[in-house]
Amino acid sequence: xxxxxxxxxxxxxxxxxxxxxxxxxxxxxxxxxxxxxxxxxxxxxxxxxxxxxxxxxxxxxxxxxxxxxxxxxxxxxxxxxxxxxxxxxxxxxxxxxxxxxxxxxxxxxxxxxxxxxxxxxxxxxxxxxxxxxxxxxxxxxxxxxxxxxxxxxxxxxxxxxxxxxxxxxxxxxxxxxxxxxxxxxxxxxxxxxxxxxxxxxxxxxxxxxxxxxxxxxxxxxxxxxxxxxxxxxxxxxxxxxxxxxxxxxxxxxxxxxxxxxxxxxxxxxxxxxxxxxxxxxxxxxxxxxxxxxxxxxxxxxxxxxxxxxxxxxxxxxxxxxxxxxxxxxxxxxxxxxxxxxxxxxxxxxxxxxxxxxxxxxxxxxxxxxxxxxxxxxxxxxxxxxxxxxxxxxxxxxxxxxxxxxxxxxxxxxxxxxxxxxxxxxxxxxxxxxxxxxxxxxxxxxxxxxxxxxxxxxxxxx
Amino acid sequence: xxxxxxxxxxxxxxxxxxxxxxxxxxxxxxxxxxxxxxxxxxxxxxxxxxxxxxxxxxxxxxxxxxxxxxxxxxxxxxxxxxxxxxxxxxxxxxxxxxxxxxxxxxxxxxxxxxxxxxxxxxxxxxxxxxxxxxxxxxxxxxxxxxxxxxxxxxxxxxxxxxxxxxxxxxxxxxxxxxxxxxxxxxxxxxxxxxxxxxxxxxxxxxxxxxxxxxxxxxxxxxxxxxxxxxxxxxxxxxxxxxxxxxxxxxxxxxxxxxxxxxxxxxxxxxxxxxxxxxxxxxxxxxxxxxxxxxxxxxxxxxxxxxxxxxxxxxxxxxxxxxxxxxxxxxxxxxxxxxxxxxxxxxxxxxxxxxxxxxxxxxxxxxxxxxxxxxxxxxxxxxxxxxxxxxxxxxxxxxxxxxxxxxxxxxxxxxxxxxxxxxxxxxxxxxxxxxxxxxxxxxxxxxxxxxxxxxxxxxxxx
Numbered sequence: 001x002x003x004x005x006x007x008x009x010x011x012x013x014x015x016x017x018x019x020x021x022x023x024x025x026x027x028x029x030x031x032x033x034x035x036x037x038x039x040x041x042x043x044x045x046x047x048x049x050x051x052x053x054x055x056x057x058x059x060x061x062x063x064x065x066x067x068x069x070x071x072x073x074x075x076x077x078x079x080x081x082x083x084x085x086x087x088x089x090x091x092x093x094x095x096x097x098x099x100x101x102x103x104x105x106x107x108x109x110x111x112x113x114x115x116x117x118x119x120x121x122x123x124x125x126x127x128x129x130x131x132x133x134x135x136x137x138x139x140x141x142x143x144x145x146x147x148x149x150x151x152x153x154x155x156x157x158x159x160x161x162x163x164x165x166x167x168x169x170x171x172x173x174x175x176x177x178x179x180x181x182x183x184x185x186x187x188x189x190x191x192x193x194x195x196x197x198x199x200x201x202x203x204x205x206x207x208x209x210x211x212x213x214x215x216x217x218x219x220x221x222x223x224x225x226x227x228x229x230x231x232x233x234x235x236x237x238x239x240x241x242x243x244x245x246x247x248x249x250x251x252x253x254x255x256x257x258x259x260x261x262x263x264x265x266x267x268x269x270x271x272x273x274x275x276x277x278x279x280x281x282x283x284x285x286x287x288x289x290x291x292x293x294x295x296x297x298x299x300x301x302x303x304x305x306x307x308x309x310x311x312x313x314x315x316x317x318x319x320x321x322x323x324x325x326x327x328x329x330x331x332x333x334x335x336x337x338x339x340x341x342x343x344x345x346x347x348x349x350x351x352x353x354x355x356x357x358x359x360x361x362x363x364x365x366x367x368x369x370x371x372x373x374x375x376x377x378x379x380x381x382x383x384x385x386x387x388x389x390x391x392x393x394x395x396x397x398x399x400x401x402x403x404x405x406x407x408x409x410x411x412x413x414x415x416x417x418x419x420x421x422x423x424x425x426x427x428x429x430x431x432x433x434x435x436x437x438x439x440x441x442x443x444x445x446x447x448x449x450x451x452x453x454x455x456x457x458x459x460x461x
Numbered sequence: 462x463x464x465x466x467x468x469x470x471x472x473x474x475x476x477x478x479x480x481x482x483x484x485x486x487x488x489x490x491x492x493x494x495x496x497x498x499x500x501x502x503x504x505x506x507x508x509x510x511x512x513x514x515x516x517x518x519x520x521x522x523x524x525x526x527x528x529x530x531x532x533x534x535x536x537x538x539x540x541x542x543x544x545x546x547x548x549x550x551x552x553x554x555x556x557x558x559x560x561x562x563x564x565x566x567x568x569x570x571x572x573x574x575x576x577x578x579x580x581x582x583x584x585x586x587x588x589x590x591x592x593x594x595x596x597x598x599x600x601x602x603x604x605x606x607x608x609x610x611x612x613x614x615x616x617x618x619x620x621x622x623x624x625x626x627x628x629x630x631x632x633x634x635x636x637x638x639x640x641x642x643x644x645x646x647x648x649x650x651x652x653x654x655x656x657x658x659x660x661x662x663x664x665x666x667x668x669x670x671x672x673x674x675x676x677x678x679x680x681x682x683x684x685x686x687x688x689x690x691x692x693x694x695x696x697x698x699x700x701x702x703x704x705x706x707x708x709x710x711x712x713x714x715x716x717x718x719x720x721x722x723x724x725x726x727x728x729x730x731x732x733x734x735x736x737x738x739x740x741x742x743x744x745x746x747x748x749x750x751x752x753x754x755x756x757x758x759x760x761x762x763x764x765x766x767x768x769x770x771x772x773x774x775x776x777x778x779x780x781x782x783x784x785x786x787x788x789x790x791x792x793x794x795x796x797x798x799x800x801x802x803x804x805x806x807x808x809x810x811x812x813x814x815x816x817x818x819x820x821x822x823x824x825x826x827x828x829x830x831x832x833x834x835x836x837x838x839x840x841x842x843x844x845x846x847x848x849x850x851x852x853x854x855x856x857x858x859x860x861x862x863x864x865x866x867x868x869x870x871x872x873x874x875x876x877x878x879x880x881x882x883x884x885x886x887x888x889x890x891x892x893x894x895x896x897x898x899x900x901x902x903x904x905x906x907x908x909x910x911x912x913x914x915x916x917x918x919x920x921x922x
Contacts, residue, residue, distance in 0.1 A: 404682030
C-alpha cells in the first residue's frame with residue numbers, strides 16, 4: 001500500500017475519535033465579538049495548543065491586545081516545501097437564540113435528508129474546517145511519523161470581529177510566518193459533490209453609524225413633530241444608499257470595479273449555476289440585487305452594500321411612544337477589483353454627514369477595511385491541488401470566485417509576500433452566521449482525506 | 462376657619478406622610494407593557510385598594526384579561542354631584558437603564574435649581590398625579606368626615622400598553638361608572654406657575670410592522686446582493702412616510718384635520734410660547750416638524766407620524782455580517798380633529814403593502830387606535846375650576862390643547878356619555894417615558910391643594 005493510501009485509510013480509521021475531538025472544540029463558546037466570552041476564546045486557543053502538541057508540533061499561545069493567536073511549527077525537514085495553514089477558532093454570536101433547535105454549543109450528529117450533519121455554532125465556520133487539516137496531519141504523523149511538507153500553523157481568534165490584532169501580529173512575526181505558500185480553509189465547495197479552489201475574494205468595509213438628535217429620549221406626544229427623530233433621519237440615509245437600479249449611490253463607489261472578462265463570464269456560465277435553486281433554498285424567487293447582473297456575477301464580481309443591523313427607540317414587547325435620542329445601523333460593503341476601502345469609507349462618511357439635518361450629529365465606528373484579492377493560479381500547487389481534489393470527490397474540482405471576504409489573504413500577500421491557496425468544504429446551506437449552523441459529515445470526512453492528498457501533492461509541487 | 466381653609470391646612474399638615482405614601486406606590490414596579498412585571502401590577506392595584514379603604518372608600522380590585530382595574534365608591538350622599546376620578550397606576554418601561562442616575566423604583570426627593578423634585582419612574586406619569594387627588598380626598602375626610610361630592614374612583618393598569626381591557630370593562634360596568642363628570646389628572650401645567658385645563662387631546666394610532674424576506678438569516682458574503690434585505694426595504698418604507706415638507710404621505714391622512722380657528726390661534730399666540738426654549742431644553746434649535754406651523758400648533762393642532770422603535774439584524778457589540786430575515790418598526794400617529802384612526806390604519810397598511818417588493822411579506826400588529834377629543838367648556842364646572850386653580854397658583858389658569866393622547870376621555874364620552882375635566886400638574890421637563898422621570902414637589906403639594914379646591918367648587922357647580 002502506498003503511503004498516501006495508508007494515510008487515507010488512517011483517516012477513516014480515526015473517524016469516531018476525530019468527531020469526538022471536533023466536538024470538544026465546538027463546546028468552547030469562543031464568540032470573539034462579545035467581551036463576555038473572552039475567557040472562552042483563551043480556552044479555545046489553549047485547546048488548540050494542546051491538540052497540536054499531541055501531534056508533536058511545537059505550539060504556543062501568543063497573546064495579543066485582543067484574543068490570542070496560536071502558532072505551531074512541525075519539525076523542519078530541509079528541502080521540503082514549507083506551507084502555513086491558517087484557520088480561526090472564534091465563532092459568530094448565536095443570537096437569535098430562540099431560532100436554534102438546540103443549544104449552539106452542544107454539538108450533535110443529526111441525520112437529515114441531505115445526509116448526516118454536525119450541528120453546532122462554528123461547525124462550518126471555522127472549527128470543522130480547521131480540524132479537517134489537523135486530522136489530515138494526524139493521519140500522516142501516525143502512518144509516516146512526519147508530515148509530507150513543513151507546516152506552520154496559525155490560528156486566529158478574532159476573525160469574526162474584524163481581526164484587529166492580525167496586522168500587528170503578522171508585522172511583528174514576519175520572519176517566522178513568511179513561508180512558501182499559505183493554505184486557507186475558510187471557503188466552500190461549489191456544490192456538495194464538487195470541490196472548489198477559491199481564486200477571488202471580495203474585500204470588506206464595515207461601518208457603524210449612530211445618529212443623535214435631542215439630548216435625551218422624548219415623549220412623542222409632547223415633542224413629536226417639532227423635534228427631529230433620529231430613526232426617521234437614519235431611515236432616509238439608508239434608503240438613499242441605493243438607487244432604483246440597486247446601484248450604490250456613494251460618490252466614486254464603482255471606481256476600480258472592472259467589467260468581468262468575457263472568458264471568465266463564459267466559464268461561469270458553463271458552471272450552470274442555478275439561480276432559482278440558490279434563491280429558492282432561502283424561500284426567495286427574484287434576484288433583488290444590482291440590475292443587469294446574474295446572482296453569480298453579483299456575488300463573485302460586483303460590490304455590494306448591506307445593512308446588517310439597525311437599532312433605535314423602544315424595541316421590547318408592546319409599545320412605547322418614545323421619540324428616541326439616538327438610532328444606529330451597522331453597514332458592510334463587499335468590495336471587488338481595485339476598489340479602495342479607505343477612499344470608500346471617506347466618501348461614505350461624507351455622504352452621511354451631507355444628509356444630516358441641523359441639530360443632529362453622527363458618530364462613526366470602524367469595523368475593518370480590506371480590499372478584494374485575486375489569486376494567481378500560475379503556482380503549480382493550484383493545478384496539482386485541483387487534480388487531487390478531483391480524485392477524492394465525485395465531480396472534478398473547479399476554480400471559483402467567492403462572495404465572502406477573508407482579509408488575511410490580502411495581508412499574507414501584502415505583508416508576508418505569500419500567496420494563498422484557498423480550499424474548504426463548506427456548503428451554501430451551512431447556515432454560518434445564522435441559527436442552526438451545521439457542517440456536513442461528508443465535508444468533515446472527505447475534507448480530511450482531501451488535505452491528506454493535498455499535503456502529499458504539495459510535497460511534490 | 463372655613464371648611465375649605467381647614468382642608469387646605471390639613472393638606473399642608475399631612476405633607477410628609479403624603480410623600481411617604483407616594484413613595485410606597487412608586488416602589489412598585491408596575492410596568493404594564495412587559496409580562497415579566499404582571500405581579501407588580503397586581504401589587505399596585507392591591508396597594509390602591511388598601512389606600513382607598515383607609516379613607517373609608519368601598520374599594521375592590523377588578524380583574525380583567527390583562528392587568529386589574531381598581532374601583533372605589535365613596536358613601537353616596539343624595540343631592541350632591543357625582544364625579545368619577547380616573548388615573549393609572551401602571552408605568553412605562555425604564556430602559557435605557559444606564560441613563561438613569563439612580564434606580565428608577567427607588568424614589569427620592571432631590572434638590573434642583575428648579576426646586577425640589579420627586580425622582581422615580583411614574584413620579585409624574587401617573588402615580589404622583591393620582592395621589593394628589595387621593596390626598597385631597599384624605600384632607601376632606603379628615604376635616605369633614607365626608608367628601609364634598611360623591612366620588613367614584615377608577616384606576617387602570619394598562620394605560621401605558623394600549624388599554625386593551627378598558628373598553629370591555631367600561632361596557633360591562635356602564636351603570637356603575639356613568640356619573641355626572643369625569644376628572645382626569647394625566648395632563649400638565651402650562652408652565653410651572655400657570656395651571657391649565659386641557660380642552661383638546663390628540664388621538665393615537667399605534668402600529669408595528671415586521672417585514673420578512675428570506676426564511677432565515679443569511680451570510681451577507683454569500684447572499685448579499687441577490688437576496689432582498691428587509692432592513693433596506695423597511696428603511697425605504699419609513700423614509701417615504703414623510704415628504705420633504707414634513708407632511709405625512711399616506712393617502713387621505715389629512716382628511717378631518719381642520720385649520721386652526723383664527724380666535725384660537727390668536728389666544729395661543731398671546732400665551733407667548735417660547736419655541737427656542739422648548740427646543741433648547743432638549744438640545745435642539747430648529748423646528749424639524751411640518752413646515753408652515755409653529756411648534757405649539759404642531760403639538761396641539763396637527764397630526765404627526767413618529768417612528769418609536771426600529772430593530773433588525775445584529776445589534777450587539779461588534780459586527781456581524783448577517784443579512785437578516787426580518788426587520789421591524791413601531792410607528793405611532795397622533796391624530797387631531799375628525800381624523801378616523803381606523804381609516805388611517807387601513808391606508809397605512811395599504812401603503813406598506815404597496816411598497817413591498819416581491820418575495821417579501823409584512824405582518825402588522827395593532828397597538829391601539831383612538832380619535833382626538835375636544836372638550837366642550839360649556840359645563841360650568843370648567844370655568845369654576847379655572848377660577849379656583851387661579852386662586853391656588855401664582856398665575857391664572859388657562860385652557861390649552863394637549864399634544865398627548867388620553868384615549869379614556871374618548872371612551873367616557875362615547876360609551877358612558879360622560880364629559881371629562883382634565884387637570885394635571887405635570888411639567889414639560891418631567892421626562893415622562895424617559896430616564897430620570899421626576900415630579901415637582903410643588904406640583905404634588907399645590908396639586909393636592911388644587912383638588913381640595915376643585916372638589917369644593919364642584920359641590921356648588
